[in-house]
Amino acid sequence: MGREVVRLALDAGLGVTVLSRRPPSGTSSVHHDGARYFQADVTTGSGLAEALQGADVVIDCLEGQFGKARKNFADGGARLLAAAADAGVRKAVLLSIINCDQSNAAFYVSKADKERVYANSALETVVVRATQFHSLVAAVFQAGAKVRLIPVFKGARFQTISPSDVASELLSEALGAPSPERHRVRTIGGPEIRTMRDLAGIWRKSTGHGRIVELPLPGAMGKYLRSGLNLIPEQRIGTERFEAWLAKREESL
16 A cells, blocks of 8 residues: 555655665665655654654555554554654544444454544544455455365455555545644545455456355454445445456456
């Protein structure tokens, strides 16, 4: 997601600084010419002041999916915001997940904790909650296809969205005029709602892999999906459908 934001910002003629624990080399395929790269770490605060110097807006696409990174996810957000305030940054935009505060899944809980950090920041903040990316369901199908099966969770529907559509919304919020509301939350969704089985059929047709198998998904994530908390029918912001996104990536599937 961060790379998508960088690409769109550079295309718009903006000055872009990228903060990462492991910045790509100039010969890397994920290095964008025109962007400045800084090595920095929100878990310690190292390098943040240098990376944020002269910045107007911060777009936070950092992740912490497992272990210590997830445990320190909200604290890292607090360090980033404090350093941004010291640097004179006027606004911070955070990427988050739809209804993350209504799930007991550990990853979603960490997202909700970080949202609360943003809500208490001295900066103007915008939290952009997105429905699940096209790449999430594709990754589930890809993993199952290794044993010639395409797993489908019973009762699950998705409103998947393209990362480029989300990046466009993050950039739009970053460039927006100051708001009288200091801390806002927006939720955006993909262009259509489909069952996971429908998406699996599209994936199988595109790749030729596997047999579709329906499975129960227990626990917090199963409850979250079956309750439809991952859907927002009234906010179909995304424009790129799953088929179109998949067609661009057939060579890597």
